[in-house]
Amino acid sequence: xxxxxxxxxxxxxxxxxxxxxxxxxxxxxxxxxxxxxxxxxxxxxxxxxxxxxxxxxxxxxxxxxxxxxxxxxxxxxxxxxxxxxxxxxxxxxxxxxxxxxxxxxxxxxxxxxxxxxxxxxxxxxxxxxxxxxxxxxxxxxxxxxxxxxxxxxxxxxxxxxxxxxxxxxxxxxxxxxxxxxxxxxxxxxxxxxxxxxxxxxxxxxxxxxxxxxxxxxxxxxxxxxxxxxxxxxxxxxxxxxxxxxxxxxxxxxxxxxxxxxxxxxxxxxxxxxxxxxxxxxxxxxxxxxxxxxxxxxxxxxxxxxxxxxxxxxxxxxxxxxxxxxxxxxxxxxxxxxxxxxxxxxxxxxxxxxxxx
Amino acid sequence: xxxxxxxxxxxxxxxxxxxxxxxxxxxxxxxxxxxxxxxxxxxxxxxxxxxxxxxxxxxxxxxxxxxxxxxxxxxxxxxxxxxxxxxx
Numbered sequence: 207x208x209x210x211x212x213x214x215x216x217x218x219x220x221x222x223x224x225x226x227x228x229x230x231x232x233x234x235x236x237x238x239x240x241x242x243x244x245x246x247x248x249x250x251x252x253x254x255x256x257x258x259x260x261x262x263x264x265x266x267x268x269x270x271x272x273x274x275x276x277x278x279x280x281x282x283x284x285x286x287x288x289x290x291x292x293x294x295x296x297x298x299x300x301x302x303x304x305x306x307x308x309x310x311x312x313x314x315x316x317x318x319x320x321x322x323x324x325x326x327x328x329x330x331x332x333x334x335x336x337x338x339x340x341x342x343x344x345x346x347x348x349x350x351x352x353x354x355x356x357x358x359x360x361x362x363x364x365x366x367x368x369x370x371x372x373x374x375x376x377x378x379x380x381x382x383x384x385x386x387x388x389x390x391x392x393x394x395x396x397x398x399x400x401x402x403x404x405x406x407x408x409x410x411x412x413x414x415x416x417x418x419x420x421x422x423x424x425x426x427x428x429x430x431x432x433x434x435x436x437x438x439x440x441x442x443x444x445x446x447x448x449x450x451x452x453x454x455x456x457x458x459x460x461x462x463x464x465x466x467x468x469x470x471x472x473x474x475x476x477x478x479x480x481x482x483x484x485x486x487x488x489x490x491x492x493x494x495x496x497x498x499x500x501x502x503x504x505x506x507x508x509x510x511x512x513x514x515x516x517x518x519x520x521x522x523x524x525x526x527x528x529x530x531x532x533x534x535x536x537x538x539x540x541x542x543x544x545x546x547x548x549x550x551x552x553x554x555x556x557x558x559x560x561x562x
Numbered sequence: 563x564x565x566x567x568x569x570x571x572x573x574x575x576x577x578x579x580x581x582x583x584x585x586x587x588x589x590x591x592x593x594x595x596x597x598x599x600x601x602x603x604x605x606x607x608x609x610x611x612x613x614x615x616x617x618x619x620x621x622x623x624x625x626x627x628x629x630x631x632x633x634x635x636x637x638x639x640x641x642x643x644x645x646x647x648x649x650x
Contacts, residue, residue, distance in 0.1 A: 262643075264615065265605060
């Protein structure tokens with residue numbers, strides 16, 4: 207049985223089903239009706255579920271529970287210091303860290319929070335918050351968001367984070383200090399003469415290959431990249447894709463040469479290319495890409511798949527892949543993308559998909 | 563002492579209590595005192611700077627006010643979601 211946590215504009219949907227049957231998943235629970243759930247995840251270490259919930263009236267918060275169909279409690283500490291002229295707008299990402307009880311949350315406006323008690327209480331990472339260039343940071347269309355947090359398996363000191371639109375930041379001391387990791391990224395939306403020193407770099411998604419931690423893959427705002435030196439430098443691997451624009455990304459943890467993206471037309475037209483819903487996968491580190499579309503809508507299907515709305519289950523050829531669209535549709539594959547089925551239709555616009 | 567009237571979900575965060583008597587000379591003071599008495603409300607009405615959230619309305623004796631408005635000792639405060647916040 208697969209359990210999906212689907213964050214939508216109108217609450218969290220918990221879907222359950224068996225990808226082997228290729229039948230629609232059941233809605234096992236719905237939480238936070240009426241509120242926007244931007245992200246939800248289950249920490250496999252504690253079994254605790256987390257949801258990033260934003261009320262249109264009462265603001266953003268992280269909620270947690272051990273039973274997503276039951277009562278949820280509010281985590282504490284996710285707020286900016288009084289006196290600073292910033293307010294927490296949205297929690298974009300929550301993920302386990304590489305030490306017992308360690309978790310991270312990325313939020314807008316661009317900040318990193320950490321928890322050492324399994325996500326119950328949180329504390330602002332001051333080194334990132336106090337960056338002297340902060341006042342000049344520019345938001346992407348989705349806001350000034352810290353959305354990607356790439357930990358290093360087994361080593362809690364090494365981190366890479368991605369911010370839209372302030373590029374990649376690297377730390378070798380558990381977030382005590384940060385430096386840029388942007389060499390090779392080409393922001394085509396910036397005049398050529400200004401590209402050399404700009405930090406207006408709109409990272410859309412970034413993942414680390416767990417078996418080869420020096421390797422990272424990135425979906426950029428017009429570009430798909432790979433780094434083989436832990437994020438210090440980046441090389442384009444977009445050739446062979448129908449578009450280099452898109453948001454979500456997934457990797458096969460068993461194959462450090464693998465990456466999966468869902469191309470959209472462009473920043474001016476954020477829908478699936480040619481009205482065809484296609485995942486593209488590489489198994490040779492971006493040298494070539496294969497369209498994975500069997501079972502996905504291929505006619506007049508202009509879907510938008512957002513940044514956090516793509517995830518995988520397991521690894522290898524039998525790896526599950528799941529993504530959701532703002533159309534409210536959720537699609538799944540139980541064979542690494544070779545074939546797809548509709549896991550659920552007509553939910554609210556999907557912001558995030560994670561396998562529990 | 564002012565009376566603060568709450569509706570769901572704030573009422574639920576206050577332990578199901580929809581009418582709470584609290585002391586304070588201003589709206590901000592009353593709402594901070596409300597947070598101390600019912601910590602689960604912290605962050606829901608006032609943001610981290612002590613400002614009433616943009617899509618929350620506070621009425622004192624029928625007049626819509628912000629956090630710096632004075633509160634008489636026998637005032638009634640209503641804390642309500644604004645119609646503007648429901649569009650997300």
